[in-house]
Each structure stands twice: as structure tokens, then as C-alpha cells.
Amino acid sequence: MQSLKCLSGVTNLGQKLLISSTRNILNTSRPRNVFSCRFKRTVLQASAASTSRTTDAFPSASIPQDPPFSGLEDVLLSYIFGNKKATEVAHLVWERVVRKGDTVIDATCGNGYDTLAMLKMVADESGQGRVYGFDIQKEALGSAASLLEESVNPTEKELVKLFLRCHSTMAEVLPEDTSVRLVAFNLGYLPGGNKTIITESQTTAEALNAAIGILMPGGLISLVVYVGHPGGREELVTVEEFCSKLPVEKWSCCKIQMLNRQLAPILVFLFRKCWN
Numbered sequence: 001m002q003s004l005k006c007l008s009g010v011t012n013l014g015q016k017l018l019i020s021s022t023r024n025i026l027n028t029s030r031p032r033n034v035f036s037c038r039f040k041r042t043v044l045q046a047s048a049a050s051t052s053r054t055t056d057a058f059p060s061a062s063i064p065q066d067p068p069f070s071g072l073e074d075v076l077l078s079y080i081f082g083n084k085k086a087t088e089v090a091h092l093v094w095e096r097v098v099r100k101g102d103t104v105i106d107a108t109c110g111n112g113y114d115t116l117a118m119l120k121m122v123a124d125e126s127g128q129g130r131v132y133g134f135d136i137q138k139e140a141l142g143s144a145a146s147l148l149e150e151s152v153n154p155t156e157k158e159l160v161k162l163f164l165r166c167h168s169t170m171a172e173v174l175p176e177d178t179s180v181r182l183v184a185f186n187l188g189y190l191p192g193g194n195k196t197i198i199t200e201s202q203t204t205a206e207a208l209n210a211a212i213g214i215l216m217p218g219g220l221i222s223l224v225v226y227v228g229h230p231g232g233r234e235e236l237v238t239v240e241e242f243c244s245k246l247p248v249e250k251w252s253c254c255k256i257q258m259l260n261r262q263l264a265p266i267l268v269f270l271f272r273k274c275w276n
């Protein structure tokens with residue numbers, strides 16, 4: 001059983017790493033229906049006509065012309081039926097929002113799997129897409145760099161910029177007037193690394209604050225929150241409190257949580273509305 005609950009609602013090491021790479025495994029075709037089922041697609045169709053309207057900042061932002069969440073029924077069903085992990089669901093949600101040529105941010109690079117997934121979503125022959133990645137551990141960025149080295153070609157490598165600095169400073173390294181489609185957090189500790197180096201409530205809240213300032217209408221902040229380590233539950237509370245204070249006219253914030261697996265990672269999405 002699981003619930004989909006709606007909420008109404010520093011370290012600065014300053015070193016920049018540029019990734020170089022050798023091999024291209026980018027797959028530009030995206031699966032639109034990852035979970036085959038016989039259920040009718042009935043949700044969210046109604047919003048199709050209204051998604052082309054923008055409301056405030058980022059007038060040049062490319063607002064999705066079709067429903068940004070089209071196809072999500074399949075993703076949620078696959079999670080409900082136990083066929084997808086939280087990180088896989090997160091990636092599938094990103095795929096419904098992110099466009100080729102977008103600028104996106106991996107706020108917690110770790111071993112680079114999320115960074116690589118984002119690169120696949122934004123990279124195309126135009127060379128416009130950008131992935132900005134952050135981590136406070138050299139070891140993590142080294143691991144992410146290695147993954148990218150073996151996974152993308154030299155042209156694609158130029159699209160990724162990795163920064164050895166706290167994600168709370170993300171806005172400081174972006175070129176001026178950059179608007180961002182996705183900011184993704186995969187909280188907690190580096191898998192296979194030092195389990196005492198974790199994301200902290202205070203800087204996570206600061207990073208969320210920075211993220212909402214640079215996200216374009218129609219953009220998404222995505223969090224995978226882990227509660228199995230000391231500090232994890234407190235961090236979840238911090239994230240929930242942050243979300244619950246965002247104005248409902250501008251933001252749609254939701255949480256997806258397993259109820260019979262107490263330590264399962266929790267998904268939180270903050271969608272910046274581009275209609276109303």
C-alpha cells in the first residue's frame with residue numbers, strides 16, 4: 001500500500017571540474033510508455049489547452065505545449081505495483097518535464113547516475129542543453145566524472161559542468177538569467193562512500209530556496225529523501241515544511257511514500273505551475 005499525499009502548498013570549496021569523456025551511449029529516444037497496462041488514460045488531459053500560458057518571470061522560457069505530466073499514469077501504476085524503485089520513478093517523471101536543450105541541475109551528483117540520466121534528457125545536436133552538478137565530496141565528483149567519461153562523447157561532455165561546492169550556492173555558478181527546468185536532489189549519503197557525510201537539513205532548505213528562485217514556470221524540483229540514516233527523518237520534515245509554505249497558486253507539491261516499508265525512500269515533487 002502507498003499514499004500520494006498532497007501538501008498545500010556550507011561548505012564552499014569553490015572548485016570547478018569539467019568532464020571529459022570518450023564513448024557515446026546516449027539514447028535520445030525516450031520511452032513514453034514504460035509500463036504497459038490496460039488502464040485508460042483519463043487523467044490530466046483537461047489541462048492540455050492551458051499549458052501554453054505563462055504568468056510572470058522567464059518570458060522566454062519554453063513552456064510545454066502538451067500536458068507536462070502526460071503519461072504519468074503508467075509511471076505511478078508501475079510504482080504502485082512494485083515494479084519501479086523510487087529513483088526510477090523520479091527519472092520517469094523528469095522525462096515528462098525535461099526537454100532537449102534545457103538547463104537542469106543535479107544538486108547531489110554522488111556517483112553520477114542521475115547526472116547521466118539528465119544529460120540524456122537534455123543533450124541533442126544543438127548543443128544547447130546543460131547539466132550543472134554539485135557535490136561536496138571530491139570522491140563523489142570523481143566517481144561521477146568516471147561514469148560520464150565512459151558513457152558520453154566529447155561533445156556531450158561539454159554540456160556537463162561539475163562543481164565541488166554545496167548545492168545551497170547553486171544560483172551563484174549559473175550564467176546570469178539562466179532559467180532551469182529541473183533541479184533534482186537525491187539526499188542522504190554517497191552509496192559506497194562515507195555514511196557520515198550526509199545532506200543536512202539546514203543546507204537542503206537553503207538549496208531548495210535557491211532552486212525555487214531559478215526554476216522556470218513548468219519546471220520541477222525533485223527530491224528522493226532517505227529516512228533510514230540518522231538525520232534522515234528530520235530532513236524529511238524540513239522538506240515537507242518547506243513545501244507546505246509554497247503558495248498553491250504557483251506551486252504544486254506532492255509526496256509519494258510507501259506505507260508498509262518504513263525505511264523506503266520518499267519521493268517529493270515541487271512543480272512550478274505554468275498556468276492559472
Ligand SMILES: C[S@@+](CC[C@H](N)C(=O)[O-])C[C@H]1O[C@@H](n2cnc3c(N)ncnc32)[C@H](O)[C@@H]1O
Nearest residue numbers: 108109110111112113114135166167186190199
Ligand atoms: C544519495 S547521494 C547522491 C546519489 C547520486 N545522485 C547518484 O546518482 O549516484 C547524496 C550525495 O549528496 C552529497 N551531498 C551532501 N551534502 C551536500 C551538499 N550540501 N551539497 C551538495 N551535495 C551534497 C553527498 O556527498 C552524496 O554524494
